[in-house]
Amino acid sequence: MSRQISSLLAIAAVCVTLAPTPAFAQAPKKAPVDCEQVKCLALTFDDGPGKYAGTLLDTLKKHDAKATFFLEGQYVKSRPAFVKRMVAEGHTIGNHSYKHPDFTKSEPGTIRNEIKTTQAEIKKVVGFEPKLLRPPYGLADLQVSEIAGEFDMPVILWTAGSQDWNSKNVEAIKKQTMAVAQQDGIILMHDWVKQTVDAMPAIIKSLQKKGYHLVTVDDIIKRHNLQAGDVFPVPAGWSAQ
Numbered sequence: 001m002s003r004q005i006s007s008l009l010a011i012a013a014v015c016v017t018l019a020p021t022p023a024f025a026q027a028p029k030k031a032p033v034d035c036e037q038v039k040c041l042a043l044t045f046d047d048g049p050g051k052y053a054g055t056l057l058d059t060l061k062k063h064d065a066k067a068t069f070f071l072e073g074q075y076v077k078s079r080p081a082f083v084k085r086m087v088a089e090g091h092t093i094g095n096h097s098y099k100h101p102d103f104t105k106s107e108p109g110t111i112r113n114e115i116k117t118t119q120a121e122i123k124k125v126v127g128f129e130p131k132l133l134r135p136p137y138g139l140a141d142l143q144v145s146e147i148a149g150e151f152d153m154p155v156i157l158w159t160a161g162s163q164d165w166n167s168k169n170v171e172a173i174k175k176q177t178m179a180v181a182q183q184d185g186i187i188l189m190h191d192w193v194k195q196t197v198d199a200m201p202a203i204i205k206s207l208q209k210k211g212y213h214l215v216t217v218d219d220i221i222k223r224h225n226l227q228a229g230d231v232f233p234v235p236a237g238w239s240a241q
């Protein structure tokens with residue numbers, strides 16, 4: 001065999017080795033967005049999959065926007081098709097407990113069980129466990145962060161909220177979201193709020209017009225090198241605890 005052919009074969013062998021195994025039909029990744037070079041923002045949707053998740057996914061797809069969904073185990077169980085679609089279309093999914101108790105008022109055993117059963121429910125549907133935890137109400141303390149560490153997950157909070165659950169008004173949700181949008185921001189929204197899903201085409205268009213790339217939380221935290229149990233963004237007063 002000539003030297004040239006054998007080195008070509010060696011390259012081919014490397015390519016085959018590096019090709020990802022298609023364990024689950026995940027969206028083909030385009031060139032990743034580099035949030036150090038461009039303005040990034042992560043929209044996050046809690047408590048779902050909500051009943052309007054299908055419409056929301058259509059909107060995200062149409063505008064080439066990615067999002068992060070912090071899911072409740074109980075709804076993963078009742079609406080698994082949405083979870084499959086989220087993953088297939090390149091969004092990130094995270095754990096948001098099974099039934100949404102306040103972790104800061106829960107026994108350690110309850111917290112572990114809420115996280116564990118949700119991980120299991122998600123794995124049953126998409127074949128892998130999520131790597132991000134957002135505790136219900138975004139409430140965390142040292143115990144919550146320690147338990148997140150046991151599950152090898154950082155705790156992801158948000159930089160600002162859309163107040164959508166409170167206003168339930170399309171114009172107010174749009175106005176609030178635009179007011180709190182900032183580079184590398186993580187915004188809290190809910191896909192069970194119909195008005196949020198209704199407002200989303202206009203919100204995405206306005207954000208993209210302002211130069212934002214709508215990315216997943218993974219893209220935002222990439223360069224922060226978070227460890228299991230870390231809380232991000234660090235809430236005010238956290239170090240005092």
Ligand SMILES: [Zn+2]
Pocket residue numbers: 046047096100136137138
């Ligand atoms: Zn929630």
